Amino acid sequence: MSKSVILSIFIFLLAFNALGQEGCTLTIRGKVLHEENNEPIVGAYVWLIDSETGAVTDTQGNFRIQKICPGELTLRVQFMGHKEYFEKIILNSNLNMTIRMKAEDIQLEGVEIHGHEDALLTTNTVSGIYGEELRLSRGQNLGETLRRIPGITSFSSGSSIQKPVIHGLHSNRILILNNGVRLEGQQWGADHAPEIDPFLAREISVVKGAETVRFGPNAMGGVILVNPAPLPVKGGQSGEIDLIGFSNGRGLNGSVGLLGGSEKLKGLGYWIQASSKFAGNLQTPDYMLDNTGVREMNFSGALGYSNSRLGTEVYFSHFQTTIGILTDSHTGNLSDLESIIENGRPFRNPDFTFDIRSPKQNVDHQLLKVKGHYHLADGAKLNLQYAFQRNHRQEFDRRRGDLNSRPSLDLMLFTNTIDLSYNHQTRKNWNGSVGVQLIQQANSNIPGTGVVPLIPNYDMLNVGFFAIEKFTSGPLEIEGGLRYDFRHVEAARINRGGILQEDVFDFNNFSAFIGAMYPITRNLTFNTNLGSAWRPPSINEQFSQGLHHGLAGIEIGNPDFVSEQSLKWMNTLNYSDSKFNIELTGYTNRINNYIYLNPTEEQFVSIRGTFNVFEYLQTDAFFAGADLSAIWTLSSHWEFFSRGSLVRAKNTTEDSFLPFIPTDRLETGLSYNFLTGISKKESKISFSNLAVAKQKREPDFDLAPAPPAYMLWNLGLQTGIQMGDNKLNIGLQVTNLFDAAYKDYMNRFRYFSHEMGRNVMIKLNYEF
Template identity: 70%
Template sequence: MAQQDCNLTIRGKVIHAENTEPIESAYIWIIESEIGTVSDFNGLFRFSNLCPGIYTIKIQYLGHQDYFEKLEISNNSNYTFRMIAEDIALDGVEIHGHQDALLTTNSVSSIYGEVLRSARGQSLGESLKKIPGVNTYSSGSTIQKPVIHGLHSNRILILNNGVRLEGQQWGADHAPEIDPFIANEISVVKGAETVRFGADAMGGVILVNPAPLPVKAIKKGEIDLIGFSNGLGLNGAASFTGGSEKIKGLGYRLQGSSKIAGNIQTPDYMLANTGVQELNFSGAIGYSRSRLGTELYVSNFRTTIGILPDSHTGNLSDLESIIENGRPFRETGFSYDIQNPKQEVDHQLVKAKIHYHLNDGSKLNFQYSFQRNHRQEFDRRRGEFNNRASLDMVLFTNSIDLSYNHQTRKNWDGVLGAQVMQQANSNIPGTGVIPLIPNFDMLNLGIYAIEKFTNGPLELEGGLRFDSRQVAAARIIRGDLQERDFTLNNFSAFFGGVYALSKNFTFNSTLASAWRPPNINEQFSQGLHHGLAAIEIGNPDFESEQSFKWLNTLNYTGNSLNIELTAYANRIDNYIYLNPTEEQFVSLRGTFNVFEYLQTDANFLGTDLSAIWNVSSRWEVFSRGSIVRAKNLIEDSYLPFIPADRLETGVSYQITSFASKNNTKFSISNLAVARQNREPDFDLAPAPPGYQLWNLSAQTSVNLGKNKLNMGLYANNVLNEVYKDYMNRFRYFTHELGRNVLIKFNYEF
């Protein structure tokens, strides 16, 4: 009799049946073999070296019914196990009923735990640079927007605690109005997700998720204190989470953060008026039982950001001189004062959510959200006008999301949904300046359906969506009323799959069609954008963008080596981009570069690589890099503001004390960014040279009874390298940030 080949592997994912959220720390046994394991943060587990045969799987998780299933194993297989919550009141039972996991066949990368904690104190865009394929598009060193595979702004959707963030996100100087301290996990979906979320998810999705609210009587909190040398800044945050002792299932959270920093410094000089001030808070309360879950969430984000005065020149000669010089002419000292030019942004969000579980395991969801975004941009002006904003806009957004999630015991699950979003933008009178964009009203209606099939090592998923958008815009220019109405309709669709090739390899592939209607600024900009000190000119006759993206990811997971390789091709017809021209606009208020919105057909090709090698129990080597190639197909030229090739490599050493349960970790890394040699035919200045940065970090944790103190020391740009980044709109006037030393304290109680 031939000997059996006992090298089979089964992979599994354990999720809550009520909301498909992954379950961490579930116990999984194979009864016949008496072997067991525990699911990880994403609900994943694996058994290797199995012989062909029939096995009984048993899964246990506190507060849920024990799960049993017989599996016939003849090849490498992949399964999803859904656990049903028990409607009993036991101490320790915690049903996470408010935070739905995004289960998608698209490539998803996340930062959480120690990695997320080490990124605290940075902007959202800067934090996400730890994920290959993600970059930033910036205006100076204090304003940064995430870039995914070369796309940014209104092509990237940010979900803040399940609500699509709606602000004035069309400008390079408009950073997302979000407090990263609220996050327990930040995930990036690199593929188009327009079917799930609508047109703004054309380039990808960023999910900023807080921890689920507790449903048992607990009390815990967290305090962060961060100081940094460049800008002599201080960043602090605190949160407190609790559950009611009297009302089972009732939980709440209060959170707040603040930040103050002064003028930042390049390796050779100080940058005037580059301070920042921030004050944010949020609160949530929720109630969850076996069938019903509710949540109310409110937040306020407020920031004041100084703008480099040298970006606002007084005449054509000064403009040409500072671009030629490549740095400010004026010397300045350190100050916390923020003068004009500056930005003041205030953003409020209110979310009310309810879901109900039906007898067949399906679920009904309803969510309403309201957002108010007030943006003011101040220029240097004479007399009383210096205290008036040059750009003063208020954007109101109301959104309703309805969905029905259905599932069968094994193979099929899906969702049917409808979304309604209404917006109104108003320019506040009294600025004395013609508004850059008009007042407008927008109504967007969307309906969609997504189905997912799981069978052994294979997962297949497909979806279809229809959107209808109506926009009415109006403004007065030199006494004339200008009005324009638009109605835009379009379909989007996707089909994707995940296949476990072997016990170590999985392969994801997704093909998606997506669309994006032209944004109001791309259509109507006809003046000075104060935050960028540039004239922007739009075109109301633009057509909607239409993209076709094919995304493929190969993942290898071994005992000591993890590798993820992503490759993609994205064809975008009617691609809209902001292009520098050879013109300057001269007025009594100064001389400004002229940028024009143009439309073309474009190709985006690229690849991302991430690798982690655990050389031993203490030594780890990591590497992550990305390449983007973008081409203007009509002009047979290159597109502006596309990230250059980049590669970050590093090594870390970890000391673990099992007696005290303390961890200490030291890391050194090198970031190498190439020169962007694929420049458009015209730019205000040549692309800067490539550069390399060295970074150091040390982290440790100390247990203080039941509490824990995490400490970190970080040094970025240790060698104080003088450099410019191609993706910075202010590279024409200044260099990037010099050495920056940060010290971080995180206290968990």
């Protein structure tokens, strides 16, 4: 960045700061809670009647009103189903306060809900998808949904398997929380999509910075929180039904959910949800992609009880899927492999079918959570959570005779986690938490595959201790934390020589962070976060020794790898007023001992076919980049939006580029709201363009050059029809409107095929 640009930004900030310093400078900060159970109220309106300024409480019930003049003021708080709160305040200095609202026994439209999932309050940059935007994403997998957030892309193996990428990092460097539980599957594989149903989410949040202090080593690249609806505490029921049809794959996707509370026992609530997906072969603009169908069947539910002191919850989810793997990614000999890479597309043009044959994946995942919290004196709270997970992954290769029905990879992973934490908060300047986390895992290769296992059997135990503290002084927030983790791993396998190989590894490290958030003016906020993180090598990086069929490649690991160490610094500016909202994030991330999968010039030939060889390597790496998000309300009808990101990554040891780093991208769009009476949210049409650059920073060797840049046009239509107390939402979405043929650099199957073509989705959502 040039000196003139830096100077311009500095002058810009000084100007805003000067504007903000004129006149009134006081700040009121506070927290709004339910009186009956001390849980935070999300979305309460907090208003200063005298100055006509206010705020809305966030996901933890917090609010902040800035630039207030001294004097006598009247504070008003409103939230549906609760008595209005009024308080006279004589304001001479900055004020921190806690407000408790009392529920009213009146008939409401829908069910009253109180949040029981602790929100993540952090000085790191957090982006979220919820409400109307989340409903518009229904029918997409988690990777596709998250691409709506700047800085989030996906690493894919075909069009059906997508893993989230945050600032160039993915897989074991990204932690996904399913209703507050760290999702533990075989996430090390690039072809292993997260075992989670996006339909269960009421909100999806992404923390882009390192969060290893809160969550442990797997959070060094960021955290994705998938949160369902909080449990009701009053009687009544509400629900939602989704039905989605899509043209590409000729598939159907549906979900039904029910949320309710007990009329007889106040504080008892429940929700249940189920979804299913059925699709056949996908199609590019020019040809069919053979064996790319998908089947999915999911279920989840929760039951909980809470009162003014105690809160409990039991949660269960089941995820099951069968995914076809592109047949043409598996070739029979070396010349076929070289020919299809050179051709850039399959030689065959198969017919459409719903059948799924080998190669394919069968995955099922169960999660059980039991959680409780107890409110102590002075706003403190004690939390205890236990979770059990079972992950069963089968991968089927194309094999001869009876072997074709037997999996070539059959893994069973059991995980137990215990989280114990203590949170304290006061009306003064300090709040924070301390805790301990225990993770135990056992992974087994189920016998009978007839193939040397790709990874060994292993047992893992991880113990972590952490402390986080936040200091608040007026508009300034400063937060810091420290964590220590110890991990013990025992691995055993029969190597290719038929000899039992046993290995024991111990890893331990400290991680820490410090961050701050400061509102420069009423509209401009700055936050910064500097965090260290670490990650021990995962079992596949140490021991992979064979065909990973989902990637159509041979993977070779190295047991001598040491832990990764990173230091990430992230800064965000956010400007928001009634017409304009813009957020700009810049970051740098130094990772020592960075482990990556590198394509080699070798091929492996066997009776199962010919496959590319990929080798895990370790080096020092440096990442840097920026994210931009902007929304401009042009008028009551028109709205313009733009979101973009860029990532730069280098192998600093060899002064070369790293493989599979996201390319620069920018999405811009325009939407028109049709006004009906006083409402402007009932009907909308949107038109957008996604521009993705060519990856010019390639490693020294790749199986094929990076594909050219591409542009995609997308169209969306939506309307809502009120049906008494219920509502029917109707939507039409068209992606790749002009059916462009393209390849994405972050798709491992770009060597063999193009991306899917135009897709028309019709969406029905019924709220009752």
